[in-house]
Amino acid sequence: MNKNLKMLKNGMKMKIPRKKKTKIPLTITNTQEQNIIVKVNIAGFNGLSEALKRLDFRSAVHDGRRFHYICKLLDLLVSHRLNALSGCAQRVLFNIIEEVARQVSQSQQNKHMLDRLLGQLRQVVEFACWGRPLGSTILWEQHLNTINRIHEIADRIEIRPPSDNKEPQFEQLPEECVREVLLRLADHQDLERSAHAWGVMARLVDELRIWRELCQFHFSPRQIQSVIDNSPNTSEDWQLIYHKLRKCYGLREEYAEMIQLCRNCRCLFWHSIGHPCIADTDPNFMEKLEDVDKSSLYVPIPPQAFLKFFSL
């Protein structure tokens, strides 16, 4: 197999089909109000470290559906909010990153995400070396030990190609199948890397359809139309339209699974695991819910919103 194709095995963002949106009558309207509501109403959590432990983020790292959500959360915490965390939360955070390193090592996937976290950790260590360590000296030594362990795991990771006698190899796939793979990538950087990896993919990535469907995945018809109207010369150049849209509106953030907030009992939970809900045990509560749209009871919580629950 082409050497560049092996490199692509590190992991790519795949498109997740757009779900039909239901209108959620949220009472939360702004950040400040949201923080207050959450502090009062989130059931059972006193702080971020407890939430991360009770939602079992360490084990969840090994679930492919939850991996990207957790990595985004770690990214936000390490890059911007580390100094705002308690010593306990910092320890939990570093332990989860160690688990991410183990998962990447075992699965041979998403090494670029681990590399990004390691780069941010390096900056944290350098910053601490300039006279402002995080928390107490003993605590910081413990963090350094964990960070060193993470680096050791990362250094030992070697992406292994599939054995040569395994068939079919990627390069043996018919062009239609390769196109279907490219149509499922959700990120322009992955498309560009694919084009560099193999001539057939380079030719397919030039097709208008790939970029048009990428635009339709990330942006609404109204957004697309407004960019086309504002730059009439780009009407057929979907790659250019995509980049204009990306700069204008930002890319859509999608995860296979997100933390959910139950509006009945104000509980945070993983959708695939569920939670013991007050609505299931209290007949009076069930009565009140008779006329309520059941699909609006659980609110998906993106990583940024999750951190706001803890004033981060």
Ligand SMILES: [Zn+2]
């Ligand atoms: Zn509930």
